[in-house]
Amino acid sequence: MTGFIECRNVGKTYDSASGAVEALRGINLDCAPGEFVCLLGLSGCGKSTLLQIIAGLESASDGAVVIGGHELDGPSPLTSVVFQDHGLFPWMTVRKNVAFNMKAAGVKPAERAARADELLEMTGLTAFADRYPHELSGGMRQRVGIARALTTRPKALLMDEPFGALDAQTRGHLQEELLRIWESQRTTVLFVTHGIDEAVFLADRIVVFSPRPGRISAVVDVDLPRPRDPESAGFMALSRSLRHKLVPDLQGAPLG
Numbered sequence: 738m739t740g741f742i743e744c745r746n747v748g749k750t751y752d753s754a755s756g757a758v759e760a761l762r763g764i765n766l767d768c769a770p771g772e773f774v775c776l777l778g779l780s781g782c783g784k785s786t787l788l789q790i791i792a793g794l795e796s797a798s799d800g801a802v803v804i805g806g807h808e809l810d811g812p813s814p815l816t817s818v819v820f821q822d823h824g825l826f827p828w829m830t831v832r833k834n835v836a837f838n839m840k841a842a843g844v845k846p847a848e849r850a851a852r853a854d855e856l857l858e859m860t861g862l863t864a865f866a867d868r869y870p871h872e873l874s875g876g877m878r879q880r881v882g883i884a885r886a887l888t889t890r891p892k893a894l895l896m897d898e899p900f901g902a903l904d905a906q907t908r909g910h911l912q913e914e915l916l917r918i919w920e921s922q923r924t925t926v927l928f929v930t931h932g933i934d935e936a937v938f939l940a941d942r943i944v945v946f947s948p949r950p951g952r953i954s955a956v957v958d959v960d961l962p963r964p965r966d967p968e969s970a971g972f973m974a975l976s977r978s979l980r981h982k983l984v985p986d987l988q989g990a991p992l993g
């Protein structure tokens with residue numbers, strides 16, 4: 738089957754003052770429409786680089802990315818990005834932040850307001866619509882980032898460790914909310930994490946990366962029924978096997 742997001746032999750070498758850094762090599766990846774895929778790997782293995790390339794924010798040195806049948810040449814209107822540090826505008830209220838992408842896309846004001854209200858409702862932020870980002874908790878700010886990313890009805894959400902800076906409890910709560918939103922919107926999700934349990938909780942499929950240059954070292958289907966119980970035998974067995982897939986990479990690997 739042809740994927741909705743396809744990476745064909747993608748490679749990336751950065752030129753830096755201290756010499757060339759080969760961050761990715763020979764990445765072949767297909768995400769089906771509606772699939773939830775986690776990219777799992779240690780720090781510095783090129784996960785963010787790949788996500789940025791798929792988002793059209795960074796160019797590949799080799800190979801190509803195809804989204805919805807079209808080879809990528811800059812950011813695609815079919816995808817939206819959720820960053821780790823939320824990237825909200827501090828001088829805009831929550832509602833204005835959520836509506837921002839639609840304004841940039843030329844959506845009419847009345848439609849913008851209606852869609853923003855719908856997304857605020859979906860992400861449980863209605864009561865905070867007129868607050869500013871600094872008045873929110875970290876978890877709420879990430880929810881604003883997700884609401885904003887969804888306003889343009891993307892076919893795929895590209896998420897780079899969006900819950901990485903949150904405490905475990907808030908992270909768990911937002912993971913459940915994300916699954917609920919994903920199930921209702923049927924978007925494809927490509928989710929970067931270095932958390933094994935996070936990947937097992939969320940993904941249909943986990944793509945494991947080896948360190949620099951980042952390559953795909955394993956692809957694991959997660960067949961556990963949802964909602965998943967991190968204390969179940971199946972969950973723990975899969976986490977353990979993924980840990981073994983990641984741990985050999987620790988030996989002698991340059992991190993970061």
Ligand SMILES: Nc1ncnc2c1ncn2[C@@H]1O[C@H](COP(=O)(O)OP(=O)(O)OP(=O)(O)O)[C@@H](O)[C@H]1O
Nearest residue numbers: 751753758760779780781782783784785786787993
């Ligand atoms: N703009 C850049 N210029 C030069 N090297 C870069 C640049 N961005 C990333 N790199 C290098 O590319 C490699 C991959 O970085 P990347 O940020 O993609 O890793 P990552 O898997 O997302 O790591 P982390 O889990 O820490 O976020 C690293 O060695 C990094 O130093």
Ligand SMILES: [Mg+2]
Nearest residue numbers: 784785786897
């Ligand atoms: Mg990263």
